[in-house]
Ligand SMILES: Nc1nc2c(c(=O)[nH]1)N[C@H]1C(S)=C(S)[C@@H](COP(=O)(O)OP(=O)(O)OC[C@H]3O[C@@H](n4cnc5c(N)ncnc54)[C@H](O)[C@@H]3O)O[C@H]1N2
């Protein structure tokens with residue numbers, strides 16, 4: 017039987033998830049950088065190292081509304097021995113001190129304003145009493161004020177040249193604050209990989225169509241588009257691939273010319289109309305794997321053409337979802353230069369029994385809950401590969417390695433945290 021035979025789809029060599037991931041990552045190319053305005057940078061991945069161009073803060077700043085003083089003026093000051101200090105200046109935020117301070121003189125100062133060079137402390141209004149004598153304004157102090165009080169020194173947070181943000185960093189509110197502080201108004205970010213989505217299957221109705229007996233609406237395409245967006249890619253929903261292999265090959269080739277990556281759903285098993293299995297073992301595509309020792313998603317398939325990846329995911333919604341999270345998400349993360357593109361592994365206690373046995377590792381959708389400071393994982397009641405409804409309630413994928421026995425509550429399990437998980 018030559019490699020073009022459709023029967024190839026029955027002869028599959030299953031490899032482990034780790035082996036499959038290891039086949040993909042070296043083939044992942046980086047996207048280019050582009051500049052976006054700061055207000056559009058949220059959720060993007062930083063493309064370059066950002067270094068502090070100046071210290072922060074860059075001037076000595078008052079932390080309180082009060083008076084800038086020379087702390088030595090308050091030495092030995094007490095309720096029995098108060099001091100009177102003359103107010104000779106008023107410094108608003110954004111303004112500069114106008115009168116140099118000398119012993120016995122103070123400047124009224126606002127929070128965030130530049131402290132006069134001669135002052136070494138700020139005393140807050142509440143600790144002072146204002147006294148007017150012979151047309152001059154004084155403050156009366158009854159307590160010693162320590163040197164440095166309420167003054168933020170130059171470079172307290174960052175010195176000039178300090179590294180601030182590394183490439184590969186996801187930009188959120190904290191990063192936006194830093195970038196704005198340093199005047200980075202055009203932010204170098206990684207271009208979002210453009211990813212084409214093809215569905216297959218003549219049973220699929222568009223989401224606008226009324227329901228028909230024997231047919232279902234195409235939900236995977238929209239789920240995948242959402243997963244792609246969440247992973248940092250730009251999804252493009254293309255017209256479904258039909259059962260004709262030659263047309264399918266042409267459409268895939270055209271999509272490879274136009275997009276950075278292709279994701280298909282359905283038609284990857286051994287059924288009579290499962291066209292993807294033949295497509296990846298044919299033509300110019302190099303098949304990387306077509307069976308993975310996992311459930312759901314054992315039929316997950318990957319291929320490469322001219323350095324671009326194609327992922328043929330199962331049509332079963334649960335398997336499609338898991339296949340994306342284990343293989344497509346890391347590939348997108350790799351293209352964006354994210355340092356750790358895989359789902360984060362955490363450990364939790366199993367909250368209820370899991371009795372299914374399997375020769376492949378199971379990635380069971382599950383909910384996480386914290387009780388009395390401990391993390392518990394609850395496998396979904398319905399976790400079959402064709403089940404759609406529990407995807408929305410999942411915080412993570414509970415990893416159940418192959419075993420001939422079930423798992424009991426209290427046993428420790430590894431959970432792959434899903435991006436939407438708030439815990
Ligand atoms: N004889 C065998 N049959 C099957 C095997 C096998 O090894 N031998 N594997 C089973 C496993 S495991 C899975 S998973 C599925 C995978 O099937 P496909 O990936 O080829 O997907 P389809 O057959 O096209 O569809 C499966 C199921 O999913 C529904 N579907 C398809 N596309 C969508 C979509 N865009 N949105 C929502 N739902 C979709 C489709 O209607 C089917 O119900 O094969 C097993 N069979």
Ligand code: MOO
Nearest residue numbers: 313314315335401
């Ligand atoms: O390929 Mo599957 O294992 O039911 O999802």
